[in-house]
Amino acid sequence: MVEIALTVNGKDVTAEVAPDEMLADLLRERLGLIGTKVGCSEGECGACTVLVDGRAVVSCLYPAAKAGGRQVTTIEGLPQDGQLHAIQQAFIDCAASQCGYCTPGMIMSAVALLAEHPRPTREQIEAGISGNLCRCTGYYQIVEAIALAAERMAGEAQHGA
Amino acid sequence: MWRAYLTPTTLEEALAMLAEHRGEARIIAGGTDLVLQSQQGKCPSTVMVDITRLPGLDQIAERDGYLQIGALATHGQVASSPLIRERAEVLALACGWVGGPQIRNVATLVGNVVNALPAADGAVALFALDAEAEVVNLRGRRWLPVAELYRGVGLCTIDSCVELVTALRFRALGPGQRSAYERLAPRRVLALPIVTVAAVIEIAEGRFVEARIAVGPVAPTPFRAVRAEAALVGQPVTAEVIAQAAALAAADAQPRDSATRGSREYRLDMVEALVRRALSQVMTG
Ligand code: FES
Ligand code: FES
Numbered sequence: 528m529v530e531i532a533l534t535v536n537g538k539d540v541t542a543e544v545a546p547d548e549m550l551a552d553l554l555r556e557r558l559g560l561i562g563t564k565v566g567c568s569e570g571e572c573g574a575c576t577v578l579v580d581g582r583a584v585v586s587c588l589y590p591a592a593k594a595g596g597r598q599v600t601t602i603e604g605l606p607q608d609g610q611l612h613a614i615q616q617a618f619i620d621c622a623a624s625q626c627g628y629c630t631p632g633m634i635m636s637a638v639a640l641l642a643e644h645p646r647p648t649r650e651q652i653e654a655g656i657s658g659n660l661c662r663c664t665g666y667y668q669i670v671e672a673i674a675l676a677a678e679r680m681a682g683e684a685q686h687g688a
Numbered sequence: 689m690w691r692a693y694l695t696p697t698t699l700e701e702a703l704a705m706l707a708e709h710r711g712e713a714r715i716i717a718g719g720t721d722l723v724l725q726s727q728q729g730k731c732p733s734t735v736m737v738d739i740t741r742l743p744g745l746d747q748i749a750e751r752d753g754y755l756q757i758g759a760l761a762t763h764g765q766v767a768s769s770p771l772i773r774e775r776a777e778v779l780a781l782a783c784g785w786v787g788g789p790q791i792r793n794v795a796t797l798v799g800n801v802v803n804a805l806p807a808a809d810g811a812v813a814l815f816a817l818d819a820e821a822e823v824v825n826l827r828g829r830r831w832l833p834v835a836e837l838y839r840g841v842g843l844c845t846i847d848s849c850v851e852l853v854t855a856l857r858f859r860a861l862g863p864g865q866r867s868a869y870e871r872l873a874p875r876r877v878l879a880l881p882i883v884t885v886a887a888v889i890e891i892a893e894g895r896f897v898e899a900r901i902a903v904g905p906v907a908p909t910p911f912r913a914v915r916a917e918a919a920l921v922g923q924p925v926t927a928e929v930i931a932q933a934a935a936l937a938a939a940d941a942q943p944r945d946s947a948t949r950g951s952r953e954y955r956l957d958m959v960e961a962l963v964r965r966a967l968s969q970v971m972t973g
Contacts, residue, residue, distance in 0.1 A: 529693050546693035546736065547726070570720055570791055571878055582764075582793040588723045589794065590716075592693035593738055636789065657877040658788020 531595035535560070536604030544591040551575045551586035553594075554601060562602035562631045566660070573659030576632035577601045583639040585658075602631035605638070613683070614638060617676035618669070625663035633659045637673045645684075647677055689726045692735045699854070702737050703826055706850055709735040715848045717760060718794040720787070721803050733849065745854060748772060754857040757797060763810065764792035775860035778867035778886050782813035785871055788878050798853045801834060804844035806905035807880045811838075813869060815902035815910045816886035819858040825851035838909035864897070865890045868969040870962040874948075881905065882949045883958040885937075887966040889920075896920040896929070901963060906943035906955055913937035916963065925971055934963040 528543040535558060544553055551568075554560040554577070566574035568587045575587040578600040605612035614637050617623070624630040633656055640647060640655030647655065652673045653666075661669065692709075696702040706713045714733035716722050717740055725731040739745070739759065746760040748769045755776055757766060766772055767784035786792055786800065786809050800810045801821065811834065819834045823846060834856065837845050846853055861867060867888045873879040883906060890898040899920040904910035916937040923929045943955035950958075 547690035549723070569724055570787070573788065573790060576790055583790045584794050585720075585790045588720050588791075590693060590719055590723065590736070590738075592695070592736075593719065593740065595695065596741075639789075655789065658790045 529592045529595075531592055533594050533596060534598040536600055542591070546590075546592060548591045549587055550577065550579075550584075550589040550591045550594050550599070553591040554586060554599070560601050560603050564628050564631055566628065566632075571660070572629070572632075573636065573656075574629055574632040576635040576659065578635060578639060581639070581642065583636050583658075600635070600638075602634060605634070612638070613680045614641070614673065614676040617672040617679065621668045621672035621675060623664060623668040623672035629659060629661040629663075633661065633669055637676065640673070641677055641680065645677065645681060647673070649674070690734050690736050693738065694735065695738045695741050697741050697743075699742055699824065702739055702742065702852070703824070705735075705737045707826060711849060713737050713849060715739055715802075715852045717796045717799045718762065720791050720795040721799065721805075739852065750860070751857070753859070755860050756855050756857040759796060759798040759852065759854050761797055762793055763787070763795050763797055763800070764789065766797050766810070767792065776813075776817060776858065776867070777861070778816055778869045778888060779810065779813040781869035782809040782871075782884070782886060785809045785869075785873075785881070791878075798856060801837065801856070802844050802846050802848060802853055804838055804840075804842050804909070806841060806907065806909055807884075808904070808910070809869075809871065809881065809884055812884045812902045812904040812910045813886040814856065814858070815904075815912055816867070816888045816900045817858040818900065819856050821846075821853045822855040822857070823851055824854050829854075831857070835910075835912070840908045861888065862890065864892055866970045868966040870966045870969070872958055872962060880948075883955055883962050885959070885962040885966045887963075887970060889967065889970040891925055891971070895922060895924055899933075901933075901937060901966070903937060903941060903959060903963070905949075906941040906959055908942075911940065913940050913963065915940060920967075930964055930967045930971075933967065934960045937963040 532541045564574040566572035570588045713735035716736040745758040747758045763783040763786045773780040797810045800808045820831045870885045873881045886902045888900040899917045901913040916933040938960040
């Protein structure tokens with residue numbers, strides 16, 4: 528076993544992980560953070576996307592031991608003070624989720640995208656979620672939702688300033 | 689599958705760990721390929737030596753007249769590096785095609801090379817750039833041409849159980865040089881290519897002065913279309929000359945019939961088409 532200390536959704540966590548345990552399994556099976564989904568287990572679908580040090584990664588191919596000393600953010604870490612994150616709210620408002628299996632991964636990719644491009648073009652949104660598959664929606668509402676969230680977040684930032 | 693996961697913080701420590709677990713230990717960086725290979729029983733190593741905590745290896749910088757890329761630089765970093773985009777665009781373009789964003793954030797370019805798969809986009813561009821790799825083991829360091837690291841499909845002369853590649857380097861494109869990367873794949877994201885072509889070309893006074901054309905994955909390793917290159921140098925930049933070179937490149941390819949990548953005939957036609965496209969792109973671009 529490997530002893531690791533990491534931050535998950537802002538909280539310090541220590542865990543004993545198996546050398547070949549993947550981050551997705553640590554999060555889901557042992558930390559109870561089942562918002563992160565596992566679709567393919569081979570890095571092809573993006574359902575398991577989480578942020579490590581702010582970057583989107585597929586947690587099904589990311590050894591848990593590698594996450595030692597790093598900051599991991601999952602879908603559970605997005606709401607603040609009981610309020611959904613702007614991207615989560617926009618997914619609801621745009622009906623961007625059907626079965627919902629891809630949704631946490633999509634939203635985590637969108638978080639990384641908007642951190643890099645706060646006012647993304649449609650092409651940038653499409654590129655940002657290009658590593659996430661959705662079998663239900665046809666992507667249209669997902670792109671709309673991310674655009675809407677970007678707009679709302681920019682508005683809020685202006686208000687706050 | 690693995691019985692230990694080690695996280696050295698210096699190069700010396702990493703090499704010592706490989707030596708201590710000789711035969712069982714292997715270098716892991718991003719791990720996106722290695723995890724899958726291990727899970728599928730294709731990698732016998734049971735001790736992982738994770739080098740992602742070694743300091744300074746994620747740099748992309750100009751050094752001693754070369755552009756140098758550290759072993760931990762990811763495809764995402766290379767694709768978005770202003771230095772690479774301006775001075776070796778072919779490599780930035782190639783790295784931008786690998787996997788999806790989440791894979792590019794983790795998978796390293798050096799890992800792509802050491803894995804030695806002929807479909808590796810980054811490696812095809814490195815062939816066209818005449819890149820070299822710095823290999824470090826207990827006996828010392830040496831620079832080897834990237835093209836010499838390839839022995840066959842998935843076979844790299846670097847033995848990740850005793851040594852590692854710490855950096856890649858190549859000359860930046862000169863003022864008269866241009867590059868292009870052409871890729872054909874079933875879809876734009878998360879799809880291995882059917883054919884890729886990387887080209888570095890210098891044109892002066894309407895003639896080809898230099899031509900470097902790398903092609904993958906239509907042979908056991910990426911390769912340089914040397915006959916096509918020779919056919920271009922000294923010749924005027926015309927559609928006929930380009931067509932002739934493209935045909936020569938296809939003649940050097942040895943694709944197999946593939947259920948996922950198409951028939952041999954189709955892929956030969958596509959090599960020709962993509963070389964033509966890359967050269968035309970360089971002319972007009
Ligand atoms: S479950 Fe990780 S990419 Fe599909
Ligand atoms: S909502 Fe069902 S997979 Fe996307």
